[in-house]
Amino acid sequence: MPRLTAKSATLLVLAALIAVTPFFFPSGYYYRVGALIFVNGLAVTGIVILTGYAGQISLGHAGFAGIGGYACALAPTHLGLHPSLAVVLGAAISGVLAYLVGRPILRLKGYYLAVATLGFGILVSMVLNNERQLTGGPDGIAVPELGLRGLLKDWGLDLTNGQFWYFFCGIALLIGAWIALNLHQSPSGRALRALHGSEIAAGTVGIDVARVKLQAFVISAVYASVAGSLVALQNKFITPDVAGFMHSIEMVTMAVLGGAGSVLGAIFGAGILTLLPQALTVFAEYEQLVLGLVMMLVMIFLREGLLPSVLRKLRGRGE
Amino acid sequence: MTLLSVEGLGISFGGIKAVHDVSFKVEPGEIVSVIGPNGAGKTTLFNMISGVYRPGLGRVVLEGEDVTGMAPFRLAQRGMSRTFQNLQIFQNMTVLENAISGFHLQEKGPVLADLLHLPSSRRRARAADAGARALLARVGLERAADREAGNLSYGSLKRLEIARALAMKPKVLLLDEPAAGCNAVETEEIDHLIAEVAASGTAILLVEHDMKMVMRISSHIVVLDHGEKIAEGSPAEVSRNPAVIAAYLGTEEGADADG
Numbered sequence: 001m002p003r004l005t006a007k008s009a010t011l012l013v014l015a016a017l018i019a020v021t022p023f024f025f026p027s028g029y030y031y032r033v034g035a036l037i038f039v040n041g042l043a044v045t046g047i048v049i050l051t052g053y054a055g056q057i058s059l060g061h062a063g064f065a066g067i068g069g070y071a072c073a074l075a076p077t078h079l080g081l082h083p084s085l086a087v088v089l090g091a092a093i094s095g096v097l098a099y100l101v102g103r104p105i106l107r108l109k110g111y112y113l114a115v116a117t118l119g120f121g122i123l124v125s126m127v128l129n130n131e132r133q134l135t136g137g138p139d140g141i142a143v144p145e146l147g148l149r150g151l152l153k154d155w156g157l158d159l160t161n162g163q164f165w166y167f168f169c170g171i172a173l174l175i176g177a178w179i180a181l182n183l184h185q186s187p188s189g190r191a192l193r194a195l196h197g198s199e200i201a202a203g204t205v206g207i208d209v210a211r212v213k214l215q216a217f218v219i220s221a222v223y224a225s226v227a228g229s230l231v232a233l234q235n236k237f238i239t240p241d242v243a244g245f246m247h248s249i250e251m252v253t254m255a256v257l258g259g260a261g262s263v264l265g266a267i268f269g270a271g272i273l274t275l276l277p278q279a280l281t282v283f284a285e286y287e288q289l290v291l292g293l294v295m296m297l298v299m300i301f302l303r304e305g306l307l308p309s310v311l312r313k314l315r316g317r318g319e
Numbered sequence: 320m321t322l323l324s325v326e327g328l329g330i331s332f333g334g335i336k337a338v339h340d341v342s343f344k345v346e347p348g349e350i351v352s353v354i355g356p357n358g359a360g361k362t363t364l365f366n367m368i369s370g371v372y373r374p375g376l377g378r379v380v381l382e383g384e385d386v387t388g389m390a391p392f393r394l395a396q397r398g399m400s401r402t403f404q405n406l407q408i409f410q411n412m413t414v415l416e417n418a419i420s421g422f423h424l425q426e427k428g429p430v431l432a433d434l435l436h437l438p439s440s441r442r443r444a445r446a447a448d449a450g451a452r453a454l455l456a457r458v459g460l461e462r463a464a465d466r467e468a469g470n471l472s473y474g475s476l477k478r479l480e481i482a483r484a485l486a487m488k489p490k491v492l493l494l495d496e497p498a499a500g501c502n503a504v505e506t507e508e509i510d511h512l513i514a515e516v517a518a519s520g521t522a523i524l525l526v527e528h529d530m531k532m533v534m535r536i537s538s539h540i541v542v543l544d545h546g547e548k549i550a551e552g553s554p555a556e557v558s559r560n561p562a563v564i565a566a567y568l569g570t571e572e573g574a575d576a577d578g
């Protein structure tokens with residue numbers, strides 16, 4: 001059963017990386033960077049489902065991250081919900097909005113989804129910026145404490161804030177990857193990959209192309225929303241930047257750079273694009289330049305994305 | 320009740336009648352072939368019947384239900400499947416996964432079960448997997464199961480496409496030039512396969528250029544020329560028909576029908 005191993009291998013590699021890397025951290029600061037990588041990885045795993053499996057492109061997924069993030073800021077104060085339930089509420093709202101936006105759009109063939117989501121993302125970002133009374137506007141808003149770390153402490157597991165969020169986000173990423181990998185080999189996932197291969201053929205085997213595209217869009221929106229919630233809860237603060245256009249582009253770029261067709265590849269891409277700006281702070285002025293250059297080189301020479309291309313090369317050499 | 324009935328079907332592209340007023344019927348277990356010179360409108364006719372194009376005129380009736388212009392996936396749910404002249408294979412999948420995709424209507428279920436890898440999801444996938452392997456064996460592709468579909472030879476891809484269509488256990492199967500680009504041995508294999516499928520009760524609607532094959536396996540032949548039906552009948556009747564001979568052997572009109 002080679003497929004079973006591919007799935008378990010991905011999860012094992014991820015789990016091992018999450019568990020072992022902290023031993024090499026020079027300072028507590030790196031837990032924060034790690035947690036950020038995991039959260040980005042989670043959002044990008046949703047992009048893998050939408051773009052890698054189903055071949056659809058969204059340029060507004062940060063909008064869903066914004067909804068997830070602000071749900072954690074607003075639902076506890078205005079609705080009295082526990083922050084953990086606010087994550088669920090945000091995910092539900094994101095899912096429903098994705099359904100409403102996607103339903104009319106995904107009946108059309110072509111790149112309408114990219115344009116429609118672009119508009120959606122800008123809309124969410126504008127609302128968050130302008131509804132000052134509710135959202136605090138561009139300055140952002142405080143987010144209540146999740147409270148789980150305190151609970152763990154009572155149970156005798158004393159973690160620093162950085163450590164807690166590192167492992168919490170790591171586990172969230174593992175669960176997200178597990179779900180995406182389940183989907184890959186399942187009937188629903190096969191239908192997504194089929195329409196990516198040929199929409200005409202997908203129709204002839206009875207796949208309701210518009211419907212399964214919508215499924216992929218809703219699922220990926222929930223991923224982005226949960227990732228947005230985790231960022232907000234970790235920082236205990238959120239600004240509209242989380243819903244900004246650049247963040248949407250960043251998600252797609254991470255997925256494409258690492259390899260949108262593979263969960264591990266996309267997470268790898270998230271890792272690189274999260275780390276690079278940290279490493280490039282020395283050349284802060286040239287950061288965008290270097291990023292752009294890396295992106296171009298990858299697309300020219302390693303079109304499937306970094307990880308899948310490198311793995312293929314290694315395998316080719318082995319034979 | 321007639322299984323598939325095509326009634327006065329027609330379509331125009333930019334004012335030119337690509338197909339005009341074509342009617343015929345297909346019964347269970349029959350092999351009905353549509354023949355005609357290049358550009359006679361055979362594939363266009365197929366595309367209208369299978370919902371790829373919406374006909375300008377006429378009706379397609381499947382088991383008494385008007386299915387004219389219905390989306391291909393809905394036709395698939397009602398038991399119509401097809402293959403394509405210029406292959407439509409899922410190049411991003413393995414050979415086995417392509418065949419499994421043919422079982423979509425049987426294996427699909429709640430997405431949530433698939434996301435969480437629940438036993439019900441695994442059971443559905445396993446059943447489709449077994450069915451697909453059996454079908455690959457039937458078309459002689461079992462050894463290629465785990466290869467990337469894109470790496471297969473043209474003849475193999477043709478058989479893979481037929482296997483995927485058969486997975487749906489269709490009542491009507493439309494085959495658009497299944498033997499095109501295949502060598503004599505492969506053609507004969509496909510020939511046997513089609514006869515076998517028809518014998519099991521599936522109606523076959525066939526577009527094919529290999530006249531020997533058409534004459535050998537068809538129960539009924541419809542001849543198109545310039546988008547119109549010029550003859551219909553058994554292979555023997557059709558091959559004696561003067562209009563057919565003229566269309567094929569080139570009166571001046573027949574000669575420039577290419578295109």
